[in-house]
Amino acid sequence: MKYNRVLIKLSGEALAGDQGNGISGEILNKISSEIASLQKTGCEIAIVVGGGNIHRGVAGATSGMDRATSDYMGMMATVINSLALQDALERRNVYTRVLSAIAMQEVAEPYIRRRAVRHLEKKRVVIFAAGTGNPYFTTDTTAALRANEINADLIMKATKVDGIYDKDPMKHKDAKKFDKLSYIEVLNKDLKVMDSTAITLCMDNDMDIVVFNMFEEGNIARVVQGENIGTVVTK
Numbered sequence: 001m002k003y004n005r006v007l008i009k010l011s012g013e014a015l016a017g018d019q020g021n022g023i024s025g026e027i028l029n030k031i032s033s034e035i036a037s038l039q040k041t042g043c044e045i046a047i048v049v050g051g052g053n054i055h056r057g058v059a060g061a062t063s064g065m066d067r068a069t070s071d072y073m074g075m076m077a078t079v080i081n082s083l084a085l086q087d088a089l090e091r092r093n094v095y096t097r098v099l100s101a102i103a104m105q106e107v108a109e110p111y112i113r114r115r116a117v118r119h120l121e122k123k124r125v126v127i128f129a130a131g132t133g134n135p136y137f138t139t140d141t142t143a144a145l146r147a148n149e150i151n152a153d154l155i156m157k158a159t160k161v162d163g164i165y166d167k168d169p170m171k172h173k174d175a176k177k178f179d180k181l182s183y184i185e186v187l188n189k190d191l192k193v194m195d196s197t198a199i200t201l202c203m204d205n206d207m208d209i210v211v212f213n214m215f216e217e218g219n220i221a222r223v224v225q226g227e228n229i230g231t232v233v234t235k
């Protein structure tokens with residue numbers, strides 16, 4: 001294995017599958033199966049799940065809601081997704097812990113960095129819920145922050161497409177895929193990989209990101225083995 005400790009970023013939207021919102025049982029099943037196989041290899045796995053399938057802060061703010069309140073709703077949405085993923089993993093006998101950045105001790109452990117690391121050392125899958133705990137941030141930034149905090153070797157950004165393109169490959173037939181990009185190229189070209197706060201945090205701390213298609217079976221394991229799939233964002 002090329003990477004021993006990884007942080008997988010799943011968007012909320014991905015969990016919704018074709019239905020567009022809510023949580024798809026079929027998708028949960030697929031993802032948890034891939035993660036369970038990876039865990040068997042001994043790889044230490046942390047996960048950050050988004051909340052866009054349930055609520056996005058900006059969307060609420062656009063329709064007149066107070067931005068911070070709307071963002072807190074978004075963070076709650078990530079907790080719902082985290083619990084769903086925990087349940088799917090535990091049905092496959094994968095030990096998991098949900099660590100929440102917002103205190104809700106009846107549902108999840110509080111986020112404590114040292115505890116997260118200990119869980120990882122014990123090969124439990126750690127799911128970071130409630131984002132950073134602060135409004136005006138995203139779960140991409142959460143992924144960048146937590147990956148650095150736990151000394152992950154890599155951020156694996158799981159998407160519906162097989163990497164980063166110069167334009168939307170769903171809309172443009174001539175879209176060109178990049179195999180490798182620098183952080184600064186991502187920022188300058190304004191490529192929609194992760195938001196700029198997340199990219200900057202990765203750039204300042206040399207945290208590599210691989211963007212890959214998580215819907216292709218075996219891809220999660222391929223990335224961890226160091227196979228050249230997707231797009232790598234690095235120095």
Ligand code: UDP
Nearest residue numbers: 012050051052057071074131132137138139
């Ligand atoms: N959010 C936040 N602070 C954080 C992380 C998330 O306020 O540290 C809120 C924000 O409103 C965001 C929502 O939670 O829109 C859901 O997260 P995100 O949009 O990143 O989810 P994804 O796009 O990955 O589904």
